[in-house]
Amino acid sequence: MQTGQLLLILAAMIVTAFIMGRHRALQVAQPLGGIRHLRSLPFYYAMRSAIWCALPALIVLVFWLVFDQTLIRIMVLDSLPAELQPVDGAARNLMLSQIGNVASGALPRDFVDAAVANAAGRLNQLQSISAMAMAVVVIVLAMVGGAWAWLRVSARMPAREQVERVLLVIFMLCAVLAVVTTVGIVFSVLFESIRFFGQVPITDFLFGLNWSPQMALRADQVASEGAFGAVPLFAGTLLISAIALIVAVPVGLMSAIYLAEYAHSKVRSFAKPALEVLAGVPTVVYGFFAALTVAPFIRDVGQSLGLSVASESALAAGLVMGIMLIPFVSSLSDDVITAVPRAMRDASLGLGATRSETIKKVIFPAALPGIMGGILLAASRAIGETMIVVMAAGLAANLTANPLQAVTTITVQIVTLLTGDQEFDSAKTLAAFALGLMLFITTLLMNVVALHIVKKYREQYE
Amino acid sequence: MDIAEKMNVFQDAVQVDRRVVAQEHMMTEENLYIPEKTVGAPFVDDPKMRMRDVNVFYDTDQAIHGVSLDIGKNEVVALIGPSGCGKSTFLRCMNRMNDTIDICRVEGSLHLENQDIYDPKLDVVELRARVGMVFQKPNPFPKSIYDNVAYGPRIHGLANRKTDLDEIVENSLRKAGLWDEVKDRLDSPGTGLSGGQQQRLCIARTIAVSPEVVLMDEPCSALDPIATAKIEELIRELSESYTIAIVTHSMQQAARVSQRTAYFHLGWLVEMNDTDTVFTKPQHELTESYITGRFG
Numbered sequence: 001m002q003t004g005q006l007l008l009i010l011a012a013m014i015v016t017a018f019i020m021g022r023h024r025a026l027q028v029a030q031p032l033g034g035i036r037h038l039r040s041l042p043f044y045y046a047m048r049s050a051i052w053c054a055l056p057a058l059i060v061l062v063f064w065l066v067f068d069q070t071l072i073r074i075m076v077l078d079s080l081p082a083e084l085q086p087v088d089g090a091a092r093n094l095m096l097s098q099i100g101n102v103a104s105g106a107l108p109r110d111f112v113d114a115a116v117a118n119a120a121g122r123l124n125q126l127q128s129i130s131a132m133a134m135a136v137v138v139i140v141l142a143m144v145g146g147a148w149a150w151l152r153v154s155a156r157m158p159a160r161e162q163v164e165r166v167l168l169v170i171f172m173l174c175a176v177l178a179v180v181t182t183v184g185i186v187f188s189v190l191f192e193s194i195r196f197f198g199q200v201p202i203t204d205f206l207f208g209l210n211w212s213p214q215m216a217l218r219a220d221q222v223a224s225e226g227a228f229g230a231v232p233l234f235a236g237t238l239l240i241s242a243i244a245l246i247v248a249v250p251v252g253l254m255s256a257i258y259l260a261e262y263a264h265s266k267v268r269s270f271a272k273p274a275l276e277v278l279a280g281v282p283t284v285v286y287g288f289f290a291a292l293t294v295a296p297f298i299r300d301v302g303q304s305l306g307l308s309v310a311s312e313s314a315l316a317a318g319l320v321m322g323i324m325l326i327p328f329v330s331s332l333s334d335d336v337i338t339a340v341p342r343a344m345r346d347a348s349l350g351l352g353a354t355r356s357e358t359i360k361k362v363i364f365p366a367a368l369p370g371i372m373g374g375i376l377l378a379a380s381r382a383i384g385e386t387m388i389v390v391m392a393a394g395l396a397a398n399l400t401a402n403p404l405q406a407v408t409t410i411t412v413q414i415v416t417l418l419t420g421d422q423e424f425d426s427a428k429t430l431a432a433f434a435l436g437l438m439l440f441i442t443t444l445l446m447n448v449v450a451l452h453i454v455k456k457y458r459e460q461y462e
Numbered sequence: 463m464d465i466a467e468k469m470n471v472f473q474d475a476v477q478v479d480r481r482v483v484a485q486e487h488m489m490t491e492e493n494l495y496i497p498e499k500t501v502g503a504p505f506v507d508d509p510k511m512r513m514r515d516v517n518v519f520y521d522t523d524q525a526i527h528g529v530s531l532d533i534g535k536n537e538v539v540a541l542i543g544p545s546g547c548g549k550s551t552f553l554r555c556m557n558r559m560n561d562t563i564d565i566c567r568v569e570g571s572l573h574l575e576n577q578d579i580y581d582p583k584l585d586v587v588e589l590r591a592r593v594g595m596v597f598q599k600p601n602p603f604p605k606s607i608y609d610n611v612a613y614g615p616r617i618h619g620l621a622n623r624k625t626d627l628d629e630i631v632e633n634s635l636r637k638a639g640l641w642d643e644v645k646d647r648l649d650s651p652g653t654g655l656s657g658g659q660q661q662r663l664c665i666a667r668t669i670a671v672s673p674e675v676v677l678m679d680e681p682c683s684a685l686d687p688i689a690t691a692k693i694e695e696l697i698r699e700l701s702e703s704y705t706i707a708i709v710t711h712s713m714q715q716a717a718r719v720s721q722r723t724a725y726f727h728l729g730w731l732v733e734m735n736d737t738d739t740v741f742t743k744p745q746h747e748l749t750e751s752y753i754t755g756r757f758g
Contacts, residue, residue: 264564265564341601343597343599343601344601344603345562346559346562346595346597346601347597347601347602347603347664347667348603348613349559349562349590350557350559350590350594350595350597350668351590351591351594351613351614351617351667351668351671352586352587352588352589352590352591352614352617352618352671353587353613353614353617354587354617357617361613361617362603365604365605366604459603459604459605460604460653
């Protein structure tokens with residue numbers, strides 16, 4: 001039986017358990033004179049039955065799916081005669097894939113050793129046994145669980161408390177999952193970076209002014225040594241992000257102030273969703289807009305002014321990225337500005353303050369945390385943005401503060417380092433992890449700084 | 463037809479209209495009705511604020527129906543009436559706070575001395591500096607106590623030097639009876655004070671811009687009895703230098719602090735007279751019913 005079918009059957013059983021649990025609770029309640037004599041509402045008895053039916057079966061199912069392949073592999077390999085036993089990990093994998101291919105019919109049986117063909121037969125046999133056994137065990141568990149819960153329904157049973165306890169555990173597991181994933185990513189990046197710093201000194205990476213990660217793939221290949229000075233990348237990232245924020249923050253903030261404080265409600269109901277559509281445009285669309293429209297335009301304008309402008313410039317990428325970020329700033333700021341209580345506005349206006357004084361002196365400080373949040377979100381997006389930069393700012397790692405030249409960013413280099421066929425233990429690919437670590441540290445620092453700013457300047461209203 | 467005739471025709475029309483509305487709102491079991499004209503003495507000689515035939519609409523709903531009354535110099539006028547009778551709306555007309563509500567429309571003539579409050583050429587900023595307002599819920603800014611009081615003087619440029627500003631802040635806090643309680647912690651946030659202190663801070667903030675009239679919209683409704691007593695004491699003191707209009711739900715409060723009282727009902731001004739007269743010899747049944755607690 002396929003796992004999909006099994007899940008469907010299980011779902012049907014859970015629904016049945018729910019309905020029967022509810023029915024049973026109503027039945028129990030009837031002689032007592034209505035459901036108010038039950039300790040919990042019938043819904044909770046039903047939920048409890050469903051949980052008893054689902055949880056043990058699902059837990060067994062998950063463990064089975066995780067471990068059965070490993071067990072089967074070990075058993076198949078053990079069945080091989082001693083002279084065919086693989087000696088190391090690589091040979092083991094090769095043997096396993098050979099057996100697997102024979103078993104699935106991709107490789108004819110007479111093409112391989114008889115012992116291997118036998119092992120393939122054993123593999124098929126074991127797999128079908130495992131699938132059958134799994135189906136039987138899971139369904140029986142579900143039935144037993146559901147029946148147990150059904151039998152235990154009584155007026156005095158604290159069904160609600162039990163259901164809530166299970167839900168609490170599920171909520172907690174979800175939260176733990178998110179945290180564990182983050183920690184896992186951080187550590188994997190950290191360890192790979194440490195490997196990289198074993199090959200390239202950390203000082204070269206952090207303070208080197210030259211980035212050209214081409215390395216010889218083979219010993220006899222003619223290629224440059226590879227230079228891993230990340231400063232041009234940091235500079236390029238900062239330059240483009242700065243241009244983007246210079247565009248996005250004022251425009252976004254002012255449009256938020258207009259929408260929240262001055263715009264008629266009709267204008268607002270139309271303009272706000274329209275602005276938010278900007279956030280939904282895929283960045284690759286912005287990218288070719290930047291590369292095909294904005295960058296040539298900037299180049300032409302520059303040339304007519306007698307400036308030398310690269311056809312891929314930091315300015316083009318930054319400007320378009322700024323447009324992309326406007327809705328992040330404006331939408332979040334608008335929400336927090338609107339959330340400042342009316343009493344604050346009334347107090348200020350009642351003292352004879354103009355609208356603009358009210359906004360500057362009362363609303364803005366009160367809304368500061370949210371506005372900072374919006375700007376921070378925009379900044380992290382700017383630093384992490386890849387597509388626009390790939391298309392509009394080029395790949396050349398120039399160390400320059402001139403926005404009219406081509407620059408490159410950390411994210412773009414990660415992409416170029418990791419696309420195509422790569423050796424995953426060369427300094428070139430490991431450099432991507434080091435860059436990733438730098439990105440992570442940068443955003444973390446930004447968060448800390450922003451939090452500090454907010455704490456210092458925030459005016460907390462009740 | 464000259465203007466006087468036109469006015470007569472218009473007023474007849476308005477009165478017919480009033481009768482219709484009055485009958486709609488007639489309280490059948492009490493057989494109480496709203497009078498065609500405000501009873502009592504709504505007008506005084508040489509008033510500080512003069513309101514005539516004020517109508518206020520929220521979209522199409524009329525919240526105030528042809529209210530005319532005067533507020534005399536340095537007197538405390540109490541506006542009382544059941545919830546939703548329009549007393550707060552009327553109060554907010556007097557410094558044009560209703561401007562901030564898009565759907566609100568005000569008709570009629572409202573004057574502060576000789577200044578037409580609804581003159582399109584009038585600077586609202588200046589008006590609100592002359593007619594200050596204290597709100598129902600204490601609403602100090604989330605700034606320091608000092609900055610709260612200094613807010614108005616700063617935006618109106620009342621102080622050239624820091625020492626001037628310090629003086630204004632101290633005087634305002636003294637007048638609001640808060641100085642002794644907060645003089646050592648002017649830098650701590652105003653929101654950290656107790657409810658009664660916050661409301662006195664709001665009063666200090668209002669009088670810091672030296673208004674001529676102070677409007678108070680149920681200033682004690684969120685306060686405990688002791689804080690209320692302090693504010694009432696303060697209102698009596700302030701009436702020596704300011705003209706005060708106070709909306710209140712508490713008839714005892716109206717009786718304690720005001721010289722004249724206006725009774726509003728469903729958007730109409732039913733009766734206005736000396737506070738003593740209103741509370742001891744009300745002329746209209748509605749007023750009597752309200753102050754004797756039959757509804758409200």
